[in-house]
Amino acid sequence: xxxxxxxxxxxxxxxxxxxxxxxxxxxxxxxxxxxxxxxxxxxxxxxxxxxxxxxxxxxxxxxxxxxxxxxxxxxxxxxxxxxxxxxxxxxxxxxxxxxxxxxxxxxxxxxxxxxxxxxxxxxxxxxxxxxxxxxxxxxxxxxxxxxxxxxxxxxxxxxxxxxxxxxxxxxxxxxxxxxxxxxxxxxxxxxx
Amino acid sequence: xxxxxxxxxxxxxxxxxxxxxxxxxxxxxxxxxxxxxxxxxxxxxxxxxxxxxxxxxxxxxxxxxxxxxxxxxxxxxxxxxxxxxxxxxxxxxxxxxxxxxxxxxxxxxxxxxxxxxxxxxxxxxxxxxxxxxxxxxxxxxxxxxxxxxxxxxxxxxxxxxxxxxxxxxxxxxxxxxxxxxxxxxxxxxxxx
Amino acid sequence: xxxxxxxxxxxxxxxxxxxxxxxxxxxxxxxxxxxxxxxxxxxxxxxxxxxxxxxxxxxxxxxxxxxxxxxxxxxxxxxxxxxxxxxxxxxxxxxxxxxxxxxxxxxxxxxxxxxxxxxxxxxxxxxxxxxxxxxxxxxxxxxxxxxxxxxxxxxxxxxxxxxxxxxxxxxxxxxxxxxxxxxxxxxxxxxx
Amino acid sequence: xxxxxxxxxxxxxxxxxxxxxxxxxxxxxxxxxxxxxxxxxxxxxxxxxxxxxxxxxxxxxxxxxxxxxxxxxxxxxxxxxxxxxxxxxxxxxxxxxxxxxxxxxxxxxxxxxxxxxxxxxxxxxxxxxxxxxxxxxxxxxxxxxxxxxxxxxxxxxxxxxxxxxxxxxxxxxxxxxxxxxxxxxxxxxxxx
DNA sequence: CCGTAAACGAGACGGTACGTCTGGTCTTTGG
DNA sequence: CCAAAGACCAGACGTACCGTCTCGTTTACGG
Numbered sequence: 001x002x003x004x005x006x007x008x009x010x011x012x013x014x015x016x017x018x019x020x021x022x023x024x025x026x027x028x029x030x031x032x033x034x035x036x037x038x039x040x041x042x043x044x045x046x047x048x049x050x051x052x053x054x055x056x057x058x059x060x061x062x063x064x065x066x067x068x069x070x071x072x073x074x075x076x077x078x079x080x081x082x083x084x085x086x087x088x089x090x091x092x093x094x095x096x097x098x099x100x101x102x103x104x105x106x107x108x109x110x111x112x113x114x115x116x117x118x119x120x121x122x123x124x125x126x127x128x129x130x131x132x133x134x135x136x137x138x139x140x141x142x143x144x145x146x147x148x149x150x151x152x153x154x155x156x157x158x159x160x161x162x163x164x165x166x167x168x169x170x171x172x173x174x175x176x177x178x179x180x181x182x183x184x185x186x187x188x189x190x191x192x
Numbered sequence: 193x194x195x196x197x198x199x200x201x202x203x204x205x206x207x208x209x210x211x212x213x214x215x216x217x218x219x220x221x222x223x224x225x226x227x228x229x230x231x232x233x234x235x236x237x238x239x240x241x242x243x244x245x246x247x248x249x250x251x252x253x254x255x256x257x258x259x260x261x262x263x264x265x266x267x268x269x270x271x272x273x274x275x276x277x278x279x280x281x282x283x284x285x286x287x288x289x290x291x292x293x294x295x296x297x298x299x300x301x302x303x304x305x306x307x308x309x310x311x312x313x314x315x316x317x318x319x320x321x322x323x324x325x326x327x328x329x330x331x332x333x334x335x336x337x338x339x340x341x342x343x344x345x346x347x348x349x350x351x352x353x354x355x356x357x358x359x360x361x362x363x364x365x366x367x368x369x370x371x372x373x374x375x376x377x378x379x380x381x382x383x384x
Numbered sequence: 385x386x387x388x389x390x391x392x393x394x395x396x397x398x399x400x401x402x403x404x405x406x407x408x409x410x411x412x413x414x415x416x417x418x419x420x421x422x423x424x425x426x427x428x429x430x431x432x433x434x435x436x437x438x439x440x441x442x443x444x445x446x447x448x449x450x451x452x453x454x455x456x457x458x459x460x461x462x463x464x465x466x467x468x469x470x471x472x473x474x475x476x477x478x479x480x481x482x483x484x485x486x487x488x489x490x491x492x493x494x495x496x497x498x499x500x501x502x503x504x505x506x507x508x509x510x511x512x513x514x515x516x517x518x519x520x521x522x523x524x525x526x527x528x529x530x531x532x533x534x535x536x537x538x539x540x541x542x543x544x545x546x547x548x549x550x551x552x553x554x555x556x557x558x559x560x561x562x563x564x565x566x567x568x569x570x571x572x573x574x575x576x
Numbered sequence: 577x578x579x580x581x582x583x584x585x586x587x588x589x590x591x592x593x594x595x596x597x598x599x600x601x602x603x604x605x606x607x608x609x610x611x612x613x614x615x616x617x618x619x620x621x622x623x624x625x626x627x628x629x630x631x632x633x634x635x636x637x638x639x640x641x642x643x644x645x646x647x648x649x650x651x652x653x654x655x656x657x658x659x660x661x662x663x664x665x666x667x668x669x670x671x672x673x674x675x676x677x678x679x680x681x682x683x684x685x686x687x688x689x690x691x692x693x694x695x696x697x698x699x700x701x702x703x704x705x706x707x708x709x710x711x712x713x714x715x716x717x718x719x720x721x722x723x724x725x726x727x728x729x730x731x732x733x734x735x736x737x738x739x740x741x742x743x744x745x746x747x748x749x750x751x752x753x754x755x756x757x758x759x760x761x762x763x764x765x766x767x768x
Numbered sequence: 769c770c771g772t773a774a775a776c777g778a779g780a781c782g783g784t785a786c787g788t789c790t791g792g793t794c795t796t797t798g799g
Numbered sequence: 800c801c802a803a804a805g806a807c808c809a810g811a812c813g814t815a816c817c818g819t820c821t822c823g824t825t826t827a828c829g830g
Contacts, residue, residue: 006797006803007796007803008804009795009796009797009805009806011795011807030305031301032301032305035784035786037784037785037786040808044808045807047786047808047810048788048790048809049806049807051787055787056787057785057786057787105304108297109297109301110224111361112297113297126362151365153358153365153370154365154374157357157362158350158374158377160353160357161349161352161354161355161356161357162349162350162354164353164356165353166345166353169318170345170349173343181342182346182350185381188381189380198773198828199826199827200774200775200827201826202775203826206775227815227817229815229817232778238776238779239779239819240777240820240821241775244775244776248818249816249817390778391778391821391822391823392780392781392820392821393779393780393821394780395821398780414689420812420813424782424783429782430783431782431783431784431814432781432816433782435814436781441811441813489688490685492684492685492744493608493681493682495745496677497608497682505745510745510746534757535749535757538754540746541742541758542738544741544745545736545737546733546734546737546738547733548741549732549737550729550733550737552688553684553688554702557727557729557730562729562733565726565727566730569765572765573762573765590801611789612792613791620803621803622803623791623793623804624793624794624804625801625803627791632791
């Protein structure tokens with residue numbers, strides 16, 4: 001490894017302060033108006049301390065945001081429809097937090113512009129969502145609700161896409177009824 | 193109105209050159225690295241000529257991009273599934289053009305950050321997509337494939353969301369098979 | 385020339401404001417604590433306006449300082465000693481101004497570190513001082529006070545050097561008596 | 577005093593390495609581009625080892641430079657002119673060394689900006705030069721070459737100033753002829 | 769057919785943020 | 800307690816971009 005053996009170690013409180021400050025600024029002003037100086041000032045840190053950890057502004061926002069978007073495998077609720085509903089609720093909750101609302105659209109733009117960031121996005125965010133979907137589908141197969149599992153990418157797109165569009169583009173109907181309607185229709189779409 | 197009565201009229205070739213230059217720059221370098229100076233230089237125009245037409249960079253990109261995203265009402269293909277397939281193909285084609293690939297994610301970030309832009313986005317892009325969806329659903333009801341039409345926003349999210357996710361996030365499976373799979377499952381989801 | 389033919393011309397008031405602001409900041413805080421941001425703020429200008437005119441901080445300070453160090457040919461006072469006294473007084477006045485006191489030592493360091501700046505320094509400041517010395521010597525020869533003129537560089541060093549040392553290093557004796565003593569001794573040194 | 581009584585004694589090799597590294601960097605890149613990190617790296621030392629010895633960058637450069645500028649009382653050569661010549665040669669040699677050429681102008685800027693440093697400069701460098709001048713003058717008085725000694729500060733300025741200007745500003749004529757010419761004229765200036 | 773008004777290319781303007789670098793301090797491990 | 804290593808804060812550096820403004824010139828329309 002290239003881990004240094006000597007010298008002053010990184011201060012974990014600085015790590016935390018930087019990420020917390022980033023989230024604060026994102027929540028208050030949104031991605032477009034986030035500045036590195038503002039984050040540094042808020043964190044009580046120097047800019048060098050930030051750039052020692054993250055090479056660019058995009059990496060910083062990525063790190064501060066993606067960590068909070070982490071999903072847990074949804075608990076078994078007894079049926080495919082309710083499992084999907086739980087998963088959708090979880091995604092809506094994480095992607096709909098005040099911080100996420102301010103940062104995710106900008107983050108998506110960064111990710112689609114930077115292959116390196118895109119690769120990391122695949123391995124963390126996308127992979128994690130697909131794990132959760134796989135778990136739900138496996139349970140449905142085990143219950144006998146499904147004969148064969150649909151293409152994972154298609155189902156992923158069918159689940160995450162509508163949530164994304166509703167959160168960042170439409171946001172008109174009531175949230176829970178949207179989640180319920182979506183879960184029901186997805187179950188139908190999958191079970192044919 | 194604020195229509196001027198006298199003075200030199202706007203040169204339409206400048207209009208066209210600006211939009212063409214914007215699309216070129218978007219395609220080559222993407223939204224993040226598009227600069228107004230680059231567009232002006234490419235168009236052989238001054239920056240004032242751009243700002244006379246578009247108040248901000250966002251408006252310029254919006255105008256250059258959204259015009260090409262315009263959908264036509266899909267022709268009647270005889271069934272709901274094939275109608276949906278045609279609509280999805282159309283959306284994939286317009287949103288998947290080289291220009292759109294470079295600009296849409298950034299444009300979405302702008303839209304979600306600027307309420308004024310969001311309103312215009314609703315009235316043009318979103319409304320147009322929903323018109324097409326409504327036409328397809330009406331035909332399905334008329335054919336007797338559907339009893340009652342689902343909530344428009346939910347179906348819109350169900351259709352546009354997966355397309356968006358596949359284009360800008362996943363893009364792994366083959367395009368036509370994705371479109372086919374998605375159309376089939378949407379038809380199932382709608383007809384129950 | 386590479387003078388641009390089109391475009392907005394430089395605003396002379398900005399030129400003046402930048403130089404005036406530079407002199408103000410030099411006088412108030414000295415060279416070591418002068419910052420480009422402070423100059424820009426004081427001038428009511430953007431940093432780009434400064435860097436469009438001066439490539440580096442050194443060039444800016446050089447331009448702002450050297451202009452004020454310009455000497456006039458001393459008037460004929462009737463004798464070599466009094467001519468030298470007048471010249472020394474002039475140098476003491478220009479190099480001893482509040483702005484010069486704050487900037488000259490730093491400027492000398494820049495000049496001796498940057499050959500390009502040194503060349504310009506030779507052609508303006510140094511050449512101008514030597515013109516004045518030459519004029520004084522010529523008059524002395526014409527009066528018959530001198531048979532042959534001493535080496536110009538040596539006399540230049542003999543005149544400017546002590547002034548420099550007194551101003552920036554010693555500064556203990558009373559100024560006019562120093563000038564008088566120096567002028568007398570230089571006249572002796574020259575006339576043998 | 578703040579002399580430590582216990583613990584590990586300072587490593588004299590580190591002392592030497594720091595000063596040697598400072599002189600190397602000064603010679604190679606000049607004062608303006610000397611950084612503490614560069615000195616530390618070159619010395620194979622940590623920055624703390626430097627700051628434990630010198631409070632500021634200025635003090636470090638001062639220490640590294642001034643030590644080499646130390647003059648010895650010039651030996652009696654039999655006449656005022658030759659004594660002055662010997663002293664001038666010594667000053668030219670010390671202030672004209674590669675290290676001094678790179679550091680003295682910057683050092684002068686520091687000294688004139690920082691009263692504390694100026695005081696130490698007076699007590700070491702300036703005082704030492706004046707000791708040498710005094711010794712030369714005393715000998716001249718003793719020989720009967722001089723009736724009364726001139727003002728020490730004025731003579732100091734008359735001697736050191738020209739040397740400084742020639743070394744750092746003009747540097748055109750041949751060195752030894754400059755020294756000879758200067759010594760002769762100073763002797764004339766002093767003896768009237 | 770001439771004057772007015774607004775368009776045009778070019779590029780300077782004030783302002784803001786970027787990512788880098790430096791100075792001087794602090795904190796670790798190890799001798 | 801001292802050593803090297805290197806993280807820390809603060810803040811200046813020079814660059815890039817935005818949206819505005821100013822130049823000198825060109826081009827339509829109305830009187």
